[in-house]
Amino acid sequence: xxxxxxxxxxxxxxxxxxxxxxxxxxxxxxxxxxxxxxxxxxxxxxxxxxxxxxxxxxxxxxxxxxxxxxxxxxxxxxxxxxxxxxxxxxxxxxxxxxxxxxxxxxxxxxxxxxxxxxxxxxxxxxxxxxxxxxxxxxxxxxxxxxxxxxxxxxxxxxxxxxxxxxxxxxxxxxxxxxxxxxxxxxxxxxxxxxxxxxxxxxxxxxxxxxxxxxxxxxxxxxxxxxxxxxxxxxxxxxxxxxxxxxxxxxxxxxxxxxxxxxxxxxxxxxxxxxxxxxxxxxxxxxxxxxxxxxxxxxxxxxxxx
Numbered sequence: 001x002x003x004x005x006x007x008x009x010x011x012x013x014x015x016x017x018x019x020x021x022x023x024x025x026x027x028x029x030x031x032x033x034x035x036x037x038x039x040x041x042x043x044x045x046x047x048x049x050x051x052x053x054x055x056x057x058x059x060x061x062x063x064x065x066x067x068x069x070x071x072x073x074x075x076x077x078x079x080x081x082x083x084x085x086x087x088x089x090x091x092x093x094x095x096x097x098x099x100x101x102x103x104x105x106x107x108x109x110x111x112x113x114x115x116x117x118x119x120x121x122x123x124x125x126x127x128x129x130x131x132x133x134x135x136x137x138x139x140x141x142x143x144x145x146x147x148x149x150x151x152x153x154x155x156x157x158x159x160x161x162x163x164x165x166x167x168x169x170x171x172x173x174x175x176x177x178x179x180x181x182x183x184x185x186x187x188x189x190x191x192x193x194x195x196x197x198x199x200x201x202x203x204x205x206x207x208x209x210x211x212x213x214x215x216x217x218x219x220x221x222x223x224x225x226x227x228x229x230x231x232x233x234x235x236x237x238x239x240x241x242x243x244x245x246x247x248x249x250x251x252x253x254x255x256x257x258x259x260x261x262x263x264x265x266x267x268x269x270x271x272x273x274x275x276x277x278x279x280x281x282x283x284x285x286x287x288x289x290x291x292x293x294x295x296x297x298x299x300x301x302x303x304x305x
Contacts, residue, residue, distance in 0.1 A: 001182050001183075002179070002182045002183070002184060004115070004120045007123070007179065008115055008119055008120055008123050009065060009066055009110065010184070010185070011123045011124075011126075011127055011176075011179050012058055012061055012062045012065060012066055012123060013062075013066050013067070013070045014172070014175055014176065014179065014185065015054070015058040015126070015127070015130060015176075016058055016059070016070075016076045016104070017075050017076060017288070017292055018172040018175075019051050019054055019055040019058055019130065020076065020077075020100075020288075021168060021172070022051045022134065022137055022169065022172065023048045023051035023052055023055065024281060024282075024285050025137070025165045025168070025169070026044045026045070026047045026048035026051070026137070027048060027088070027094055027096065027279075027281065028157060028165075028279055028281075028282060029044045029141075029155070029157065029165075030044045030045055030048070030092075030094050031088075031092050031094060031156075031279055032155045032156040032157040033153075034154060034155075037153055040144065043140060044140070045094070047133070047137055047140060050133055051133060051137075052097045052100060054129060054133065055100055056097075056100055056103075057126055058126065059100060059103050059104055059107065061119065061122060061123065061126070062107055063107050063108055064108050064109070064110060064111070065119075066107065066109060066110060067109060068109040068110070069295065071107065071109050073291050073292065073294065073295040074287075074288065074291045075288050075289075075291040075292035075295060076104050076288070077101055077104045077105055077288075078266075078284055078287055078288060078291070080263075080266040080267070080270060080283070080284045080287070081101050081288075082101045082102070082105070083270055084266065084269070084270065084280045084281045084283065084284045085098050085101060085281060086098060087269075087270065087281075088279060088280055088281045091280070127176050127179060127180055128180070130176060131176050134169055134172055134173045134176070135173065137169055138166060138169045138170060138173070141165055141169065144162065145159060145162045145163065145166070148162065156277070158206065158209065160202070161202075161206055164199070164202050164206075167195075167199075168199070189244065189300050190236060190237075190239055192296060193236045193247070193248065193297070194233060194236050194237055196255075196289075196293040196296070197229050197232050197236055197251060198229075198233055199289060199293075200225070200229045200254070200255060200258055200289075200290065200293065201225070201228075201229030201230050201233060203258070203262070203290075204222045204223070204225035204226035204229060204258065205222075205226045207222045207265065207286075208222035208223050208226060210276050210278045211274070211275070211276045211278070212275035212276055212277075214275060215274060215276065218265070218274065221261060222261070225254075225257070225258050228257075229254060229258075232247070232250060232251055235247050245301070245304060248297055248301060249301070251293075251297055252294065252297040252298065255290055255293050255294050255297065256294060258290055259287065259290040259291065262283060262286050262290055265278075265283045266280075266283040266284055266287055269283050
């Protein structure tokens with residue numbers, strides 16, 4: 001059972017990370033739809049704006065409350081986030097609230113705070129509103145995927161990537177529901193590692209598939225990571241208590257490797273040095289997810305020392 005302080009910190013950190021992920025899912029969907037489907041584009045944009053509003057509330061509540069370690073992980077924003085947001089806004093015409101990124105970059109960590117009165121209640125209410133919005137987003141994604149699979153609309157997002165976005169939203173939803181019951185999210189380390197290994201492997205596959213055919217070196221590197229994480233997913237599923245530490249260390253090493261690959265990709269896209277159809281913000285998006293997974297793995301290994 002989480003005490004009030006841990007409930008507040010973990011809730012805000014979860015929302016700082018995943019609320020940005022959710023709003024970016026809507027940006028990718030907006031950019032991937034055709035003008036013919038303007039109604040779906042407008043719906044995605046409204047969901048994006050709704051998540052920007054709730055992320056803004058989360059940022060306001062987080063100043064002086066969240067932990068230094070989570071801030072240092074670069075899972076909320078990275079050195080590339082702001083530039084890539086500006087780049088995508090310029091390239092696509094999709095409005096992105098970059099003030100949120102600036103505010104997150106100025107957040108101060110927890111320095112032994114005593115949380116203000118009513119903060120726990122405000123966070124609980126925020127979580128409830130986010131839960132309702134996640135359900136809306138899952139429904140939207142499900143409907144869009146169904147239309148794609150029935151050949152009723154065309155989008156530049158792979159069907160498997162749409163399934164990937166749905167799974168991430170459901171993971172966020174389940175984590176928040178557990179928090180509202182004062183249960184620790186991501187408690188089962190094996191299930192958590194299986195989830196994130198699959199996510200990392202799929203990132204590699206999507207990057208591989210969006211590269212120009214002439215980018216052979218990057219294609220091969222992405223392909224190697226796809227194969228590696230598929231192997232690690234199987235090993236993690238089969239892990240027993242005696243071998244979980246060993247597989248966790250393997251997952252950490254692999255994720256640190258793909259993090260460097262994603263960082264280089266973000267830099268290459270910013271410098272217009274990579275030929276691809278990759279949404280530039282996607283490079284930062286997947287980098288932040290690797291950063292979070294690295295922190296989760298290191299935290300688990302540190303508890304065993």
